[in-house]
Amino acid sequence: MFELKKSGDKFHFVLKAANGQVILSSQMYASKASAMNGIESVKTNSGKDSMYEKKTAANGKFHFNVKATNGQIIGSSQMYASESGVSTGIESVKKNAPGASIKEVE
Template sequence: MAAHYEIFRSSQNNQYYFHLKAPNGEIILASEGYLQKSGCENGIASCKAHSPYDQYYDKRVAQNLRPYFVLRAANNQIIGTSQTYSSAYARDQGIVAVKTYGSTATTIDLT
């Protein structure tokens, strides 16, 4: 399967979310919750626009000392957050994957 975004609605809080999935099905970026589906769709559009560019990635370290990254928009709002990784190298490979697939991935609406 090709890389794609999945829009889904949480049964816990009724908010909309998206995941960017790599061709192997692994989630490489997860969004915040959106009250409206249109907000979620705008988040995907922002991800597509910003994902190719290095300056929108922040490399971070979680409380458990595992590296992860966030993708920001030009207004500094966080578009998506990665999983935590076992090493800085693995995190950097995650960034490469989002840069590779983020701008061209199709969207699957699971709602």
């Protein structure tokens, strides 16, 4: 499920797996419409390997970004202890995003 949230005058979303764990957190958007476009981009393009960018943080942990076709980062994962964790996270986005519902939360 995607949860769309308002923070101050900006919007962002998270994608949660069936167990409620957050698997992707978006960037901040200036408008609700822009955040909805970000959700639609993830839903439509999540099956494309080219959307995912695997990264290693300065502390040695691993994470990934989901990028739009224009190269802009749509969302980022949590930190993982291993590269295999990143791969599992990407597979979870691929599995959960396409059919995910959207819920607006306070």
